[in-house]
Amino acid sequence: LGVERWKAANGDQIAGHDIEVRTEDDGCFEEDITEQAAERLLRIKGLVGVIGPMCSAGAEATIPRYAEAGIVAISGSATSTSLTVDQPQGRFFFRTAYRNDLEGTFIGLFLTSSPDLGIESVYLIDDGEMYGEDLASNAQRIAEQGGVLVTRESIVTGTVDFSDLAGRIVQANPDFVAFAGFNPEAALLYRQLRDAGYDGPFGAGDGAASVTEFVEPVGEEAEGVLFAGCKLALPDDVLAEFVDLHGYEPVTAFAAQYPDEGRIQA
DSSP states (O other): OHHHHHHHHHOSEETTEEOOOOOOOOOTTOHHHHHHHHHHHHTSTTOOEEEOOSSHHHHHHHHHHHHHHTOEEEESSOOOTTTTTSSOTTOOEEESSOOHHHHHHHHHHHHHSOTTTTOOEEEEEEOSSHHHHHHHHHHHHHHHHTTOEEEEEEOOTTOOOOHHHHHHHHHHOOSEEEEESOTTHHHHHHHHHHHHTOOSOEEEOGGGOOIIIIIHHHGGGGTTOEESSOOOOOOHHHHHHHHHHHSSOOOSTTTTHHHHHHHHHO
């Protein structure tokens, strides 16, 4: 969308060269798929920039490769804190997304500054991946600084049976349960927590904040779930152009960041 808006305002060429957008499925946190997508993109003659990678683990795996090739990559959704700080010299990686240390701080402050909820203990689960571990660690740091007792666990991505974990959480009876990771794990964990008898508040980060992947599968029980890093409201004209281009309204948390990224690349 960002590239199309730029072309509408400035024309279809830059310095006499046609602007073309090629797409690849980068596998999100499956680094091997992200690396394969990067190799295919880097074989394209005339490649001048990459919109992506989509997720933190894939970004970490491919940032050095893009840097070696002198290709600027701008991600609208890779949020792990270290990506921009620890990248190779030359610094060809940028992002329009916020960082996990900021989102984690926000979550931690919410947990320590919500007197109506009276949160003294939290069960904090991550998905064992780069994004989830980083986000959870930053939230844990701030929560513990504020005096909240945090119990931390990790799951394995792809798990579908959370009955044992749900049982431990019900037995611990925390004031809040938080998950840092993606769907379907977030939705499955939440449903099984409710089935096990946990009736307290539940929250998750941007990776799980999805109407189609969390709210719709969970149904009415999604009412009251708290999400951090939800999508920003798009201006009416941008929203209309998005729908015209894609045929549906945006459902991801980073609907505003990616058009900005495309305009910057153009």
